[in-house]
Amino acid sequence: xxxxxxxxxxxxxxxxxxxFCNCKADYRNLAPNSNICPICIGLPGSLPMLNKRAVxxxxxxxxxxxxxxxxxxxxxxxxxxxxxxxxxxQITQYNAYGPTSIGSEGKIAIEGKEIxxxxxxxxxxxxxxxxxxxxxKTQITLVDYNRAGTPLVEIVTEPDFESPRQVRIFLNIxxxxxxxxxxxxxxLEGAMRVDGNISVEKGNRVEIKNVGSFRDIEKALHFEITxxxxxxxxxxxxxxxxxxxxxxxxxxxxxxxxxEEEDYRYLPEADIPIIQISANAVSVLQRTMPESIVAKxxxxxxxxxxxxxxxxxxSSDKFYSELFEKAHNEKNAKEAANIITTxxxxxxxxxxxxxxxxxxxxxxxxxxxxxxxNKITRNSGKHALQEMVKTGKSLSEIITALDxxxxxxxxxxxxxxxxxxKEEEKAVLEAKQNPDAVNYIVGKVMRKTKGKxxxxxxxxxxxxxxxx
Amino acid sequence: MNLDISxxxxxxxVRNGTISAEEFVSxxxxxxxxxxxxxxxxxxxxxxxxxxxxxxIDKKIRAKEKVGACFGMPLSIKDNICTMGLKTTCASKMLExxxxxxxxxxxxxxxxxDAIILGKVNLDEFAMGSTxxxxxxxxxxxxxxxxxxxxxxxxxxGASVSALECLISLGSDTGGSVRSPxxxxxxxGLKPTYGLVSRYGLVSxxxxxxxxxxxxKKVEDIAFILNxxxxxxxxxxxxxxxxxxxxxxDLDAGLSGKKIGIIEQxxxxxxxxxxxxxxxxxxxxxxxxxxxxIPISLDAVEHSVAAYYTIASAEASSNLSRYDNLRYGFDFGxxxxxxxxxxxxxxxxxxxEVTRRMxxxxxxxxxxxxxxxxxKAQKVRTMIKSQIDEAFKKVDLLLAPTMPILPFKIGxxxxxxLTLYLLDINTIIANLTGIPAISVxxxxxxxxxxxxxxxxxxSFEEKKLLQAAxxxxxTANLPKVPI
Numbered sequence: 001x002x003x004x005x006x007x008x009x010x011x012x013x014x015x016x017x018x019x020f021c022n023c024k025a026d027y028r029n030l031a032p033n034s035n036i037c038p039i040c041i042g043l044p045g046s047l048p049m050l051n052k053r054a055v056x057x058x059x060x061x062x063x064x065x066x067x068x069x070x071x072x073x074x075x076x077x078x079x080x081x082x083x084x085x086x087x088x089x090q091i092t093q094y095n096a097y098g099p100t101s102i103g104s105e106g107k108i109a110i111e112g113k114e115i116x117x118x119x120x121x122x123x124x125x126x127x128x129x130x131x132x133x134x135x136x137k138t139q140i141t142l143v144d145y146n147r148a149g150t151p152l153v154e155i156v157t158e159p160d161f162e163s164p165r166q167v168r169i170f171l172n173i174x175x176x177x178x179x180x181x182x183x184x185x186x187x188l189e190g191a192m193r194v195d196g197n198i199s200v201e202k203g204n205r206v207e208i209k210n211v212g213s214f215r216d217i218e219k220a221l222h223f224e225i226t227x228x229x230x231x232x233x234x235x236x237x238x239x240x241x242x243x244x245x246x247x248x249x250x251x252x253x254x255x256x257x258x259x260e261e262e263d264y265r266y267l268p269e270a271d272i273p274i275i276q277i278s279a280n281a282v283s284v285l286q287r288t289m290p291e292s293i294v295a296k297x298x299x300x301x302x303x304x305x306x307x308x309x310x311x312x313x314x315s316s317d318k319f320y321s322e323l324f325e326k327a328h329n330e331k332n333a334k335e336a337a338n339i340i341t342t343x344x345x346x347x348x349x350x351x352x353x354x355x356x357x358x359x360x361x362x363x364x365x366x367x368x369x370x371x372x373x374n375k376i377t378r379n380s381g382k383h384a385l386q387e388m389v390k391t392g393k394s395l396s397e398i399i400t401a402l403d404x405x406x407x408x409x410x411x412x413x414x415x416x417x418x419x420x421x422k423e424e425e426k427a428v429l430e431a432k433q434n435p436d437a438v439n440y441i442v443g444k445v446m447r448k449t450k451g452k453x454x455x456x457x458x459x460x461x462x463x464x465x466x467x468x
Numbered sequence: 469m470n471l472d473i474s475x476x477x478x479x480x481x482v483r484n485g486t487i488s489a490e491e492f493v494s495x496x497x498x499x500x501x502x503x504x505x506x507x508x509x510x511x512x513x514x515x516x517x518x519x520x521x522x523x524x525i526d527k528k529i530r531a532k533e534k535v536g537a538c539f540g541m542p543l544s545i546k547d548n549i550c551t552m553g554l555k556t557t558c559a560s561k562m563l564e565x566x567x568x569x570x571x572x573x574x575x576x577x578x579x580x581x582d583a584i585i586l587g588k589v590n591l592d593e594f595a596m597g598s599t600x601x602x603x604x605x606x607x608x609x610x611x612x613x614x615x616x617x618x619x620x621x622x623x624x625x626g627a628s629v630s631a632l633e634c635l636i637s638l639g640s641d642t643g644g645s646v647r648s649p650x651x652x653x654x655x656x657g658l659k660p661t662y663g664l665v666s667r668y669g670l671v672s673x674x675x676x677x678x679x680x681x682x683x684x685k686k687v688e689d690i691a692f693i694l695n696x697x698x699x700x701x702x703x704x705x706x707x708x709x710x711x712x713x714x715x716x717x718d719l720d721a722g723l724s725g726k727k728i729g730i731i732e733q734x735x736x737x738x739x740x741x742x743x744x745x746x747x748x749x750x751x752x753x754x755x756x757x758x759x760x761x762i763p764i765s766l767d768a769v770e771h772s773v774a775a776y777y778t779i780a781s782a783e784a785s786s787n788l789s790r791y792d793n794l795r796y797g798f799d800f801g802x803x804x805x806x807x808x809x810x811x812x813x814x815x816x817x818x819x820x821e822v823t824r825r826m827x828x829x830x831x832x833x834x835x836x837x838x839x840x841x842x843x844k845a846q847k848v849r850t851m852i853k854s855q856i857d858e859a860f861k862k863v864d865l866l867l868a869p870t871m872p873i874l875p876f877k878i879g880x881x882x883x884x885x886l887t888l889y890l891l892d893i894n895t896i897i898a899n900l901t902g903i904p905a906i907s908v909x910x911x912x913x914x915x916x917x918x919x920x921x922x923x924x925x926x927s928f929e930e931k932k933l934l935q936a937a938x939x940x941x942x943t944a945n946l947p948k949v950p951i
Contacts, residue, residue, distance in 0.1 A: 046669075047703060081792065086795065141807075267833055270783070
């Protein structure tokens with residue numbers, strides 16, 4: 001049986017400052033080595049000052065993943081020499097001598113399957129190595145320490161995944177979860193990075209590192225399953241090793257064997273005193289945390305009668321569920337959810353497009369109200385929405401400008417139906433024989449009114465006229 | 469001009485106009501030039517800035533402007549404490565060219581009180597040693613006899629105060645590094661409670677046990693400077709708010725009714741005969757002053773040296789990993805090297821004692837040995853702490869000689885690391901448990917070498933400790949430094 005475990009590194013991008021100093025946590029798009037200070041480049045004599053907000057955010061992730069939070073947390077030094085690591089040790093957490101990391105023994109359900117979380121730890125991100133040309137051939141490695149010290153949460157799962165598909169589902173849920181908590185923007189480049197380990201039946205555990213994106217981890221895992229199974233079939237032993245994902249060639253490449261793995265000589269970090277976390281602090285945090293996606297989904301279904309699939313899609317998306325929360329009322333909730341999931345999400349499915357949306361909660365609310373109160377048809381609503389998104393104009397402005405007002409009085413509709421009957425004599429005759437042909441006439445009426453008439457009222461009028 | 473005055477006397481003389489800061493600083497610099505070829509306490513002397521600062525302070529005094537509490541007193545600073553714009557070498561080739569872009573918290577606090585940093589003084593490389601012989605810049609010599617070691621690792625601090633090359637010095641004490649040179653050079657040295665004085669800007673050697681501590685001629689000077697440097701620092705998470713507002717107040721409170729425990733394990737076998745007799749004399753003097761002295765047994769002390777060297781070396785191996793010469797250090801190009809080869813090459817420039825401890829530290833932390841060595845050492849530490857806690861339920865203070873033997877000749881023990889390690893036996897319990905300890909000059913041996921007596925108090929009881937040290941100081945009548 002295939003067993004897959006994951007190590008996910010998630011930056012706490014929503015923090016203002018780095019984990020141990022006041023440099024900006026947002027290191028992106030800055031001149032190299034301009035976001036540094038004596039602490040994050042580890043100058044002699046500097047000391048780390050723990051960012052307490054980072055502990056809080058890491059605790060939120062731990063709670064959301066059902067982890068135990070210990071009464072005392074502490075930090076360890078992981079010692080190894082690497083040019084992106086200014087102190088040549090990384091300040092991280094370590095549970096080998098008792099659980100002192102922010103979370104452990106959690107679980108999360110995906111498609112009815114439980115994935116156990118082994119531990120969650122808070123640590124600092126190293127700097128970044130920049131190669132001149134490709135990393136294989138270059139003579140020169142440049143180091144940018146802007147990222148050094150950025151707060152990072154490492155989430156380690158048990159090897160509970162049975163397929164790359166489960167991994168993808170899990171990662172999507174996790175990305176939505178951290179976004180919903182307001183601790184990270186998982187779609188920023190490098191904000192969420194995944195290493196995997198995988199073994200097939202009769203094989204050793206192989207680690208996969210250097211995977212750039214969620215899509216690639218799925219591909220890398222597929223590649224590994226095929227590679228490992230073909231070895232097993234030929235009775236070739238699978239060595240325990242670390243393999244790197246080669247993004248260009250879409251294959252994994254052996255990097256170093258397990259035996260040579262470094263001894264990290266873990267040591268307690270005495271510069272950061274042990275932090276007491278009271279049960280009370282945890283429960284306060286739990287109460288003040290944003291509502292979970294699961295709870296939100298339940299609420300949408302129970303309170304507003306929103307269909308489960310719609311509720312699922314809406315609750316998982318932080319941006320749209322926040323828009324929904326601001327836009328809906330008791331009466332229009334279902335309609336608002338509908339507009340968002342069937343139309344709006346189609347207009348703007350990427351982060352950039354979402355940011356460009358000119359629609360406000362008030363606009364959306366008005367539109368949902370309009371549909372519920374029969375002021376505008378669903379069909380016209382879609383046109384209005386398109387306009388709102390582009391121009392930011394109010395519903396009433398758009399209705400006037402585009403003449404989208406709902407034609408609801410029977411006499412006006414009757415007049416239009418009469419016109420169509422004159423134009424489409426053949427169709428009328430056919431409809432009299434065959435009731436299914438009525439739809440053609442309804443369509444003609446809709447087209448003539450640019451969708452402003454209510455289809456069911458129209459149908460009723462046509463039927464009446466046909467039978468008279 | 470008499471340079472042999474206490475910092476306290478200096479302040480009153482400057483305040484009443486008997487002397488000016490510029491005169492005193494200038495005469496101190498003359499003194500440095502006169503004796504440095506024999507002592508070698510300084511690594512860097514910042515003459516011009518020191519004189520300019522003195523002039524500015526004199527101007528403020530003449531203009532009756534507000535002047536900081538130090539009134540321009542010249543200080544020397546151990547060269548492992550960062551000073552903005554002045555080299556901080558740690559007496560190592562590895563930091564030969566390192567100039568910190570910031571002041572240690574203790575330095576900025578002292579500068580704010582108009583102290584003058586005369587220069588940076590010698591130490592064992594990265595503060596690892598007890599003799600100041602392990603300096604990349606060569607050994608410092610004992611002003612009482614220049615053939616002898618000044619103690620260490622803050623040998624430059626002890627010698628510069630003793631040889632009248634400054635008024636007060638800041639050292640650092642990881643296993644006795646302030647108290648050892650204080651004892652060997654006949655000056656006062658304090659290791660404050662862990663967390664009382666900010667370590668921000670102190671180059672880490674063993675960060676869970678070390679503290680910056682002052683060296684001065686008199687206990688009152690120590691109290692004075694502790695007032696300035698002690699207390700919570702937002703740059704050091706291990707610091708605490710200081711309990712007492714003013715350490716200089718009531719220093720003469722006396723000892724009547726105080727109970728002092730004499731540590732049996734430090735006053736028995738293995739102690740130099742003259743050191744022991746000086747200790748006994750100190751005990752009887754304290755009893756004369758009304759203290760009640762009782763023997764106290766701390767049997768965990770016998771494991772303390774092993775525990776100390778395990779913990780200190782482990783931390784050292786991690787703390788000193790950052791010296792890969794990539795961002796700062798000394799001039800050595802990377803051309804022709806791969807990363808690991810370059811790091812290995814430049815790191816071969818550490819001296820023998822530092823190399824020894826880094827290797828030892830890496831070993832005790834390596835997979836499979838952590839529990840056997842490091843965890844066991846931490847257990848010993850806990851055991852000593854609980855014995856100390858028990859002791860302080862019975863007594864106010866503990867007493868022992870600072871060093872078990874008299875100062876010895878330079879080169880005599882340099883090839884015998886174990887013997888050197890064992891010299892820390894009386895001092896390291898303060899570091900392992902965090903409690904404060906002070907070395908007070910008390911006697912001079914028949915061979916004309918200094919003997920210091922050490923007092924310990926419970927954590928954050930510096931006030932009580934300084935009061936007792938002051939009483940002990942008043943009973944000693946010591947000759948002037950011969951140099």
